[in-house]
Amino acid sequence: MMKKQVLTIDQMKRLKGLGIDTSIASMYWTYPVEPERITRLTPVGEKGNLKSWEERGYGIGAFTLQDILGIMPVFYPTMENGNRILVGNSQVDSGCHYQPTIFHSEDGWFCSYFDSDDLLDERTSDSYNNPLDAVYDMLCWLCENDYLPFKN
Numbered sequence: 001m002m003k004k005q006v007l008t009i010d011q012m013k014r015l016k017g018l019g020i021d022t023s024i025a026s027m028y029w030t031y032p033v034e035p036e037r038i039t040r041l042t043p044v045g046e047k048g049n050l051k052s053w054e055e056r057g058y059g060i061g062a063f064t065l066q067d068i069l070g071i072m073p074v075f076y077p078t079m080e081n082g083n084r085i086l087v088g089n090s091q092v093d094s095g096c097h098y099q100p101t102i103f104h105s106e107d108g109w110f111c112s113y114f115d116s117d118d119l120l121d122e123r124t125s126d127s128y129n130n131p132l133d134a135v136y137d138m139l140c141w142l143c144e145n146d147y148l149p150f151k152n
Contacts, residue, residue, distance in 0.1 A: 004130045006041060006062040011136055013060065018143040023050035024071070025061025068135045072100040072142065075113070100138065102131050111138040 006027050007015070016022045028050055030040045041062060044050060050061050101112050108127035111134040125137040142148050 004132050006064055007068075007132065007136055009039070009060060009062075012062060014140065015063070015136075015143070016060065018140065020071075020139070020143060020148070021051075022061035022063070023054055024067070025050065025063045026067050027062035027064060028053070028059055029062045030059040031057070063136075065132045065135060068132075068139055069100060071148075072135070072139060073147065074099045075147070100135070102135060104131070109134040111135045113138070 006025075006029075009029050012022050012025075012029065026044050028042045028044055030042060032039050044061075054060055099113070103110055103112065108129060109131045110125050110127060111131070112124040123138075123141065125134045125141070128134040128137065
């Protein structure tokens with residue numbers, strides 16, 4: 001039985017709609033064309049420039065778990081106007097930071113951002129049957145809440 005290895009076309013379209021550059025994926029969904037009418041999953045090395053392929057409507061990138069973890073940021077808490085906020089880099093090493101963490105329990109797979117020193121709140125995804133969907137949920141949340149500086 002093949003386990004889920006990449007995000008679906010619909011998941012990738014949602015990420016693209018949220019402003020994520022899907023052309024940086026390591027895999028690629030090709031849209032069905034005549035006469036085959038088959039959707040194929042292809043490694044990027046075989047297609048070359050994904051941005052060009054996406055612009056021409058030939059398909060869309062397909063993120064793997066490793067792709068998503070590679071773009072999820074680490075955050076550092078700092079004080080601004082008397083409020084604790086998260087920033088994408090640490091000007092002063094406070095010794096604590098938020099980092100993406102994947103874990104499994106009897107309830108399913110989860111992705112969480114939590115403070116390394118347990119000083120701040122954590123954000124945990126809903127429960128999923130696989131780690132890829134848990135990380136996808138967290139990536140969507142980060143994007144929807146403006147925590148991703150690299151959005152298009």
